[in-house]
Amino acid sequence: MSTVIVRIPAPLRGFADGRAELEVEAARVEQLLERLGEQHIGLVQRILTPEGELRPFVNLFVDDQRLRGDDALQRQLSPGQVVSIIPAVAGGAGSAREQRLAALRQSIVEITPAEARRRQEQGAVLLDVREQDEVAGGSPDDAVRLGRSFLELRIEDLVPDLETPVLVLCGGGTRSLFAAEDLQRLGYADVSSVAGGFNRWKDEGQPFEVPRMLDAAARDRYSRHLLMPEVGEAGQLRLADSRVLLVGAGGLGSPAALYLAAAGVGTLGIVDHDVVDRSNLQRQVIHTDDRVGMPKAESARQAIQALNPGVRVNLHQEYLDSGTVDTIFPDYDLVLDGTDNFATRYLINDACIKHRLPNVHGAVFRFEGQVSVFWPARDGAPGPCYRCLFPEPPPPELAPSCSEAGVLGVLPGVIGLLQAVETVKILLQVGDPLVGRLLFYDALAGRFQEMRMERAPECAYCGDGKAFPGYVDYEQFCRG
Amino acid sequence: MLAVCIGASLRHSILAEARQRFPCEACGFLLGAGPGRVAEVLHMANEATDPEQHYLIDPERYLRIESEASGRGLQVIGVWHSHPIAAAVPSATDVAQAWPDWHYLIVGYPTGDVPELRAWWSATDGFQEEVLHT
Numbered sequence: 089m090s091t092v093i094v095r096i097p098a099p100l101r102g103f104a105d106g107r108a109e110l111e112v113e114a115a116r117v118e119q120l121l122e123r124l125g126e127q128h129i130g131l132v133q134r135i136l137t138p139e140g141e142l143r144p145f146v147n148l149f150v151d152d153q154r155l156r157g158d159d160a161l162q163r164q165l166s167p168g169q170v171v172s173i174i175p176a177v178a179g180g181a182g183s184a185r186e187q188r189l190a191a192l193r194q195s196i197v198e199i200t201p202a203e204a205r206r207r208q209e210q211g212a213v214l215l216d217v218r219e220q221d222e223v224a225g226g227s228p229d230d231a232v233r234l235g236r237s238f239l240e241l242r243i244e245d246l247v248p249d250l251e252t253p254v255l256v257l258c259g260g261g262t263r264s265l266f267a268a269e270d271l272q273r274l275g276y277a278d279v280s281s282v283a284g285g286f287n288r289w290k291d292e293g294q295p296f297e298v299p300r301m302l303d304a305a306a307r308d309r310y311s312r313h314l315l316m317p318e319v320g321e322a323g324q325l326r327l328a329d330s331r332v333l334l335v336g337a338g339g340l341g342s343p344a345a346l347y348l349a350a351a352g353v354g355t356l357g358i359v360d361h362d363v364v365d366r367s368n369l370q371r372q373v374i375h376t377d378d379r380v381g382m383p384k385a386e387s388a389r390q391a392i393q394a395l396n397p398g399v400r401v402n403l404h405q406e407y408l409d410s411g412t413v414d415t416i417f418p419d420y421d422l423v424l425d426g427t428d429n430f431a432t433r434y435l436i437n438d439a440c441i442k443h444r445l446p447n448v449h450g451a452v453f454r455f456e457g458q459v460s461v462f463w464p465a466r467d468g469a470p471g472p473c474y475r476c477l478f479p480e481p482p483p484p485e486l487a488p489s490c491s492e493a494g495v496l497g498v499l500p501g502v503i504g505l506l507q508a509v510e511t512v513k514i515l516l517q518v519g520d521p522l523v524g525r526l527l528f529y530d531a532l533a534g535r536f537q538e539m540r541m542e543r544a545p546e547c548a549y550c551g552d553g554k555a556f557p558g559y560v561d562y563e564q565f566c567r568g
Numbered sequence: 569m570l571a572v573c574i575g576a577s578l579r580h581s582i583l584a585e586a587r588q589r590f591p592c593e594a595c596g597f598l599l600g601a602g603p604g605r606v607a608e609v610l611h612m613a614n615e616a617t618d619p620e621q622h623y624l625i626d627p628e629r630y631l632r633i634e635s636e637a638s639g640r641g642l643q644v645i646g647v648w649h650s651h652p653i654a655a656a657v658p659s660a661t662d663v664a665q666a667w668p669d670w671h672y673l674i675v676g677y678p679t680g681d682v683p684e685l686r687a688w689w690s691a692t693d694g695f696q697e698e699v700l701h702t
Contacts, residue, residue: 097634098643099667099690108638145665147627154628174631179662179672180593180622181651190660 089113090167092120096131097175103130117148118161120171135173145176192265196272197280201289204255204282212253212278215243217267218286220301222259227286229295231257236267240274245317253278261285300325306398310352318518324352328398330515331355333420335408335436337388338362339500340426340450342374344508348424349392349399351512356392357402357420360384371497408432410559413439422514424448424507430481431562437462437474441549442556446514446521449474450507452495455531457503461510461522464543464550471523476544481566499531570689570698572646572671574598574606579685579700585611586650586678592619594678597630598646598671599637606671607642622661623649646671653677656684658695666690671698 094110104110105128114120125132135146142148148155149172155163165171181187199207208214208230216223216231223233232246236258247254254276258264264281271279282289290296302310302321306328313319319327330353334341337360345356362384364375372384379387385403392401402419406412417423417439425436425447433449440447444465451458463471506527513519528537545552586594592614599608610633616624625647634644647670651659656676658666666672668690676684687698 097630097667098645099670102669149627149631152628152631172631174627174634175667176627176665177595177597177625177630177647177667178616178623178665179647179649180616180659181654182659182661183618183621186621186660187654193660 089115090165090169092165092168093170094120094124095170095172097173099175100131100134100173103134104128114165116161116165117150117155117163117171120165121161145178147174147176148172149174189262189265192269196265196268198261198265198283199255199280201282201284201292201294204257204280204289205294207253207255207280212255213247214255214257214282215247215267216257216286217264218258220307222286223299224301226290226296226298228257228289229297233299236263239267240270242317243271243274243276247276250275251277253280255280255282257282257289258285260287306352309396309398313352319516323516323518326517327352327512327515328354330422331357331420332511332515333357333359333417333423334426335359335423335432336426336428337372337374337384338368338426338428339371339452339495339497340504340507341388341424342372343501343504344424344426344511345374345388345392346395347505347508348511349396351508352396353399353512353515355400355402355420357404357416358385358388359404359406359408359416360388361405361407371495371500373501408435410435410562413559414442417443417445420445422446422448422511424450424511426450426504426507430566433474434481434565435559435562438549438556438559441465441473447474448507448510448514450500450503452500452503454493455496455499457499457529457531458526459503459506459510459522459529460526460541461514463521463523466523469523470543470550472541472543473547473550475549476547477526477541479544479548484567496531499529502529502531570696571701572604572606572673572687572689572698573701574609574673574687575702578606578609581609581611582648582673582675583678583683583685586652586675586683589614589650590679591652593621593623593650593652594675595623595625595647595649597625597633597644598648598673599633599642600645601642603645603669603671606645609648620652644670646673648673648675650675650678652679656686658688663695666695668692 091111091113094112096104096108112120112123114123121132137143150169214228214231216227216233217236219235234242254271256264256268261284268279268281310324313324332353334345337358364380364382364384364387366380374391375387383405385405389401392399404416423440423445427433441464446461446463449460449462462473464473510522514521524541526539526541595614596611598606600606612625614623615626616622656674670690672688672690674686687700688695689698
C-alpha cells in the first residue's frame with residue numbers, strides 16, 4: 089500500500105470539499121478510485137462511467153504519464169506519486185446539424201411517449217412522420233401516418249384545424265423536431281415532438297400496431313393514385329379489397345374491366361357465356377384477333393392478368409338468369425351492367441335490389457349512350473332503380489340491340505369508362521355518384537345532358553315498404 | 569446576475585486570436601487567483617480532428633499549465649473558445665462537455681461585422697450568462 093497524492097482540478101474541487109490535493113492510500117489506480125469514492129462519491133461519479141470505466145472526457149496522469157488502454161486502472165502506484173485528474177477541455181459550436189438541433193430544442197417542446205399517449209387520448213393528433221418502410225414495422229395505435237417528405241403538402245387534408253394539438257413522432261426523436269418546426273411555420277399552434285421517437289415508444293410499452301400497407305411493387309404501380317389525397321394508400325387498399333361483378337365482357341364491359349383492373353380493384357367477376365366473334369373486335373377491346381372463338385370470360389381473364397397479375401378474376405361462364413343470379417351476386421360489392429338486352433337488365437336491377445348492391449348502368453345505341461347508378465339501398469340518400477324509370481320494357485321493335493342497329497365502335501368505350509369512373513368513386517366513397525341522375529351522351533352533337541330521376545315510392549321492387557316480390561320470367565316479360 | 573472581470577487588452581487578445589484562427593475555432597485558458605477575475609489569457613492549440621466545428625485542448629498541456637500557474641498563485645478558472653460562424657451562446661456540444669464552476673468565454677462571429685463576446689458560468693445544472701466587467 090502506498091500513499092499517493094491526488095491532484096484535483098479546479099472544476100472538480102467542489103466534489104472534494106474544495107481541496108486541491110488529497111492523500112490516499114492505494115496500491116493500484118483502481119483501488120485509489122475506490123478509496124476516493126468512499127470519501128467523495130461525487131468526484132468519482134465524474135471520473136468513471138456507471139460501468140466503472142474512465143469517462144472519455146477525463147484523463148488520469150500518474151506523475152507526467154498519461155494512463156491509457158484497457159489496463160489503465162490496474163496500474164501499480166508507488167509511494168509519493170502524484171495522480172492528476174485532468175479534464176479534457178473540449179466543446180465548440182458543433183456541426184451545422186448540431187447547431188440546428190440545439191436551436192430547435194429551444195423552440196420545440198419535447199414530451200415523453202407516456203405523455204404523448206395521454207394527450208392523444210385527450211384528442212391530440214399523434215403524427216408519425218417516418219417513411220413507409222419504417223412504418224411497416226409498426227406504428228403507434230391510432231397514429232396519423234404521413235411521411236416527412238409530403239408533410240407540408242398534405243397535413244391540412246389530415247389535420248384541417250390549426251388549433252388541434254399535434255404530437256410529432258419519428259424513429260429517434262430528431263426528425264420529428266424538424267417536422268414540428270415545419271408545422272409551426274404552417275400555423276399549427278400547439279406542436280410537440282415525442283422524445284426518443286418510436287424506438288422509445290416501443291421500449292416503454294406504449295401500444296402500437298403493424299399497419300396493413302401496400303408492398304413496394306404496388307406502391308410503384310399505383311404511385312399516381314397514392315399522390316392523390318382522395319385515393320392514397322387507404323383508398324388503394326380499399327380498391328384491393330373490393331369485388332366488382334361485370335355482367336357482360338362486351339362493348340361496355342371491355343373498357344370497364346381493363347381500367348378497373350389497372351386501377352387495382354382486387355376482384356373482378358365476369359359473367360359472359362358468349363365466345364369472341366371477329367365482329368366484336370370493332371369495340372370489345374379486351375379481346376384480340378387470336379382469341380376469336382375463345383369464351384369471352386376466359387379471353388377477358390387473359391387480358392386482365394396480362395395487365396395486372398394482382399387482380400383476382402372469377403369467371404362465371406353460365407347464362408345469367410333468375411336461377412343463377414343468387415349464387416353469384418352475394419359475392420360482390422357492386423355490379424356493372426354491360427348487357428345489351430332488356431331481359432338481363434331487368435334481372436340485374438331486381439337482383440341488385442334484392443342484394444342491396446349498387447348497379448352501375450350503361451347502355452349504347454348507335455351514336456348515343458347513357459350512364460346512371462341505380463342504388464335504392466344507398467345509405468341516407470337512396471336513389472331510384474331501373475324500374476322506377478321504366479316499369480316495363482319497351483316493345484322489342486322499339487329497342488333493337490347493337491347486332492341489329494349497329495353502334496359506333498368508340499362509343500361503348502366512352503360509356504363503359506364512365507361506368508368504370510362511377511364504380512371507382514363508389515368504391516372509394518368519394519364524389520357524387522350518378523344516383524338519381526341519368527347522364528346522356530350524344531356523340532354526333534358532341535353533347536352531354538343530365539336528367540334528374542326521382543324514386544317512385546310506389547315502385548313494385550324498390551318502393552317504400554315493399555318486400556322483394558321475387559324474380560319473374562324475364563324473357564317473357566321483355567317479349568311483351 | 570453573475571459577473572466576471574476581464575480587462576480590455578485581454579479581450580482584444582481573445583478576439584484577435586479568434587480572427588486569426590478563422591475559419592477554425594480558437595481556444596485557450598483563463599487564469600486567475602480565483603473565480604470572478606481573469607488575470608491572464610492563454611491561447612492553446614486546437615487539437616480537434618474537425619477544428620472548424622469543435623475544439624479540444626491536449627490534457628498534457630492542461631496539466632503543465634495548471635502546475636505552472638499554481639507556482640504563481642494562479643489557477644485555471646475557465647476556458648475561452650470561438651464559434652466562427654455561430655452566436656456566442658453555448659452549443660449542445662459545449663453543454664455536454666462543460667465542467668462545473670468554470671467561466672466559459674465564447675466569441676461569436678469573430679470575423680463578422682458585429683463580433684460577440686459573452687461570458688457564461690458553468691453551474692452543475694447548466695450555463696448561466698455572466699456580465700462582463702473590465
